[in-house]
Each structure stands twice: as structure tokens, then as C-alpha cells.
Amino acid sequence: MDKIEKFKTMEKILREIEDLKNSETAVIKKIGQIETENMNVNVQNLDKSLNEIYDGVYKNLQHVEDLQTSFTETVADFKEKNNITDEMLLEFSENN
Helix, strand or coil, X not given: CCHHHHHHHHHHHHHHHHHHHHHHHHHHHHHHHHHHHXXXXXXXXXXXXXXXXXXHHHHXXXXXXXXXXXXXXXXXXXXXXXXXXXXXXXXXXXHC
């Protein structure tokens, strides 16, 4: 795999990490919606379970955000180290 292909794959991974972050955020929002509905029925077991799930998902979201930050820096360093330019990326895209 040449450096342009590797860089494009790294960019794809970044997009997938962003998608993962969005999914975790959506789960947190859904938990909030369920908690709001539970206020009307006041089921204690549901409330306790949702809090546990929320804690786990929130920790996962923090890990994903940390990973995104770290990998973004890795990708930027790789691009700089290998002198990858926008022209090179455009040429690669036109040929593939």
C-alpha cells in the first residue's frame, strides 16, 4: 500500500470513528428520552438500569472522543511526514 492509499484509508477510519461517536451520542439521547418517559410511570428498576447503561455509554463516548483526537493527530502527522499535498490526493482520486 503506497502512502496515498494509506492516507486515504486513515481518513476513512477517521470518518468511521466520527460515525461511532455519533452513534454513542444517539444512544445517550435515547436514554434521556426513555428516562423522561419513565417520569410518567416511575418504574424504579428501569431508572436504575438506565443510569447504569448511561454511565457505560458515556464512558465509551469519552474513549471514542479521545481516540478521535489522538488518531486525528496521527493522520495529520502522517500527511506532513510524507509531504502529501491536495494535488496528490486529487490525482489519486482521479485515477481510482
